[in-house]
Amino acid sequence: MSQGIDLQGSFVELLTQFGLPAGVAKAMWLPLPMTLILLAATVSIFVTVWLERKISAAAQQRIGPEFAGPLGTLQAAADGIKLLFKEDIVPAKADTILFTLGPALVVIPVFLSLLIIPFGQNLVITDIGVGIFLWIALSSITPIGLLMSGYSSNNKYSLLGGLRAAAQSISYEIPLALAVLAIVLMSNSLSTIDIVEQQSGYGILGWNVWRQPVGFLIFWIAALAECERLPFDLPEAEEELVAGYQTEYTGMKFGLFYVGSYVNLVLSALIFSILYLGGWESPISVDLLSGLFGVSETTPWLQVITAAIGIVMTVVKAYLLVFLAVLLRWTVPRVRIDQLLDLGWKFLLPVALVNLLLTAALKITFPVAFGG
Amino acid sequence: MTLAEGVQLVLFGLLAALVIGTALGVVLLSNIVYSAFLLGGVFLSISGLYVLLNAGFVAAAQILIYVGAVNVLILFGIMLVNKSQPFTPVRRGWIRLIATGGVCLGLFALLSTMILGTSWQLSTETPVGDGATVLIGMHFFSDFLLPFELASVLLLMALVGAIILARREFVPDEPPTDAISDALKLPERPRELVPAGREGSESPE
Numbered sequence: 271m272s273q274g275i276d277l278q279g280s281f282v283e284l285l286t287q288f289g290l291p292a293g294v295a296k297a298m299w300l301p302l303p304m305t306l307i308l309l310a311a312t313v314s315i316f317v318t319v320w321l322e323r324k325i326s327a328a329a330q331q332r333i334g335p336e337f338a339g340p341l342g343t344l345q346a347a348a349d350g351i352k353l354l355f356k357e358d359i360v361p362a363k364a365d366t367i368l369f370t371l372g373p374a375l376v377v378i379p380v381f382l383s384l385l386i387i388p389f390g391q392n393l394v395i396t397d398i399g400v401g402i403f404l405w406i407a408l409s410s411i412t413p414i415g416l417l418m419s420g421y422s423s424n425n426k427y428s429l430l431g432g433l434r435a436a437a438q439s440i441s442y443e444i445p446l447a448l449a450v451l452a453i454v455l456m457s458n459s460l461s462t463i464d465i466v467e468q469q470s471g472y473g474i475l476g477w478n479v480w481r482q483p484v485g486f487l488i489f490w491i492a493a494l495a496e497c498e499r500l501p502f503d504l505p506e507a508e509e510e511l512v513a514g515y516q517t518e519y520t521g522m523k524f525g526l527f528y529v530g531s532y533v534n535l536v537l538s539a540l541i542f543s544i545l546y547l548g549g550w551e552s553p554i555s556v557d558l559l560s561g562l563f564g565v566s567e568t569t570p571w572l573q574v575i576t577a578a579i580g581i582v583m584t585v586v587k588a589y590l591l592v593f594l595a596v597l598l599r600w601t602v603p604r605v606r607i608d609q610l611l612d613l614g615w616k617f618l619l620p621v622a623l624v625n626l627l628l629t630a631a632l633k634i635t636f637p638v639a640f641g642g
Numbered sequence: 643m644t645l646a647e648g649v650q651l652v653l654f655g656l657l658a659a660l661v662i663g664t665a666l667g668v669v670l671l672s673n674i675v676y677s678a679f680l681l682g683g684v685f686l687s688i689s690g691l692y693v694l695l696n697a698g699f700v701a702a703a704q705i706l707i708y709v710g711a712v713n714v715l716i717l718f719g720i721m722l723v724n725k726s727q728p729f730t731p732v733r734r735g736w737i738r739l740i741a742t743g744g745v746c747l748g749l750f751a752l753l754s755t756m757i758l759g760t761s762w763q764l765s766t767e768t769p770v771g772d773g774a775t776v777l778i779g780m781h782f783f784s785d786f787l788l789p790f791e792l793a794s795v796l797l798l799m800a801l802v803g804a805i806i807l808a809r810r811e812f813v814p815d816e817p818p819t820d821a822i823s824d825a826l827k828l829p830e831r832p833r834e835l836v837p838a839g840r841e842g843s844e845s846p847e
Contacts, residue, residue, distance in 0.1 A: 399772025400698045407702040410710025417717050
């Protein structure tokens with residue numbers, strides 16, 4: 271597995287064969303993965319919106335979108351085009367600069383976090399050492415954007431929504447970080463690649479879900495709260511706050527919040543699949559199968575197949591989690607704000623702390639199973 | 643000059659300008675909300691400088707602690723007590739401005755003479771880059787053990803304290819009727835167990 275596919279190396283080599291200097295070839299490579307990830311994120315929004323509409327329709331025994339494209343798959347594109355052509359209104363007494371800056375500050379960190387998502391051994395934009403820590407750090411910028419848009423809208427519902435969003439975000443950041451810390455403790459690294467590597471080799475049995483049964487529940491609850499998904503969508507609770515911090519927004523500025531929330535959901539699902547479900551590893555290890563059939567793992571066609579399986583596995587796991595999140599949205603009622611903060615501070619935080627201590631103790635006692 | 647060096651130079655110039663510009667904005671703007679948001683800009687630009695210095699871990703920690711925690715709490719505080727009061731100009735207010743300017747300029751002169759006067763030893767070692775996390779851990783558990791342990795115990799105390807504060811029994815809105823008999827007791831009362839559904843019908847929140 272150490273050899274793998276090196277797309278960057280092959281691309282640079284190809285261009286240098288055409289007579290380009292190596293530096294120029296490298297500079298030409300740089301924008302390619304970034305654009306690819308941006309495109310993938312956009313497509314993931316379409317898929318998620320379609321899933322959300324279809325699954326919620328099924329949960330309520332309706333049909334859901336049907337006329338835009340086959341099975342209504344183009345409904346999200348229609349929504350996006352509608353938002354693009356809407357008039358961009360800034361309220362008269364709103365603070366124009368902050369009002370415009372707010373949505374951007376919410377969306378940018380989410381897209382930046384896609385930097386660390388690996389889809390295979392070498393299929394990642396950058397394998398930076400701080401890896402998962404970067405995601406936690408970046409996701410802590412979002413509340414500033416929420417507070418900014420809530421304050422600048424000059425509307426009491428917006429301000430309340432922004433304050434709620436920030437409070438919710440800082441409360442659930444701590445259990446989330448503690449759950450991630452337990453995983454990092456077991457894999458001895460912050461890098462997302464190393465975290466997946468540590469789970470590889472035993473197929474489905476090696477995944478972290480079995481070693482962190484409490485941790486993954488904490489992570490999933492906290493991630494849903496960070497994404498403001500329905501059991502925890504208090505910042506935009508329709509019955510109480512109109513639409514929270516989004517109340518005064520129209521057109522593409524509102525669209526940015528929409529895009530941000532869906533990309534954030536997909537991102538959380540991807541990170542969940544990397545941390546607990548073995549990332550690009552398939553339930554039955556490909557290495558094991560190739561060893562069984564006596565195919566060398568440096569065979570080119572096998573490497574291509576492994577990479578393809580890796581991408582499919584990561585995406586399938588992530589979308590299973592998205593499906594779960596959508597299903598939760600239509601089955602669980604919304605909590606109250608005091609219940610939300612109670613759950614975060616009185617229950618999740620102590621449990622996450624105990625989970626971390628237990629993991630550390632188990633790591634010392636059974637270094638074989640817990641990555642000593 | 644290679645591409646990477648050029649990008650680094652341009653980015654350094656941009657980030658330095660951003661740090662100075664936003665920091666001046668924090669001090670000089672009269673709207674406190676703008677100042678608080680610009681403070682976030684200062685912290686973010688400084689973390690960008692850390693990235694340029696190959697210190698990825700410090701940069702991420704800077705964002706997490708200063709932007710994600712300190713700045714959000716400052717903003718939270720400002721917005722929760724956002725009480726607009728008419729500003730009455732103070733007589734001879736200019737004396738204060740001049741005094742502040744003098745102190746700041748003096749401090750600036752002092753620091754710049756110190757910086758220019760010191761002969762800085764430039765390290766010739768190559769930066770460790772991604773290996774920094776391991777190296778920082780090594781230092782924490784060898785020569786910086788005592789400060790690390792003290793800080794971790796302090797933070798654990800804060801964490802446990804937050805849990806204790808959150809689990810505290812509730813303080814009733816109106817003082818209890820027999821206030822004389824238990825005047826020396828703490829205001830916290832054990833929470834009454836309300837059957838589910840009753841509270842919700844009274845105050846639909």
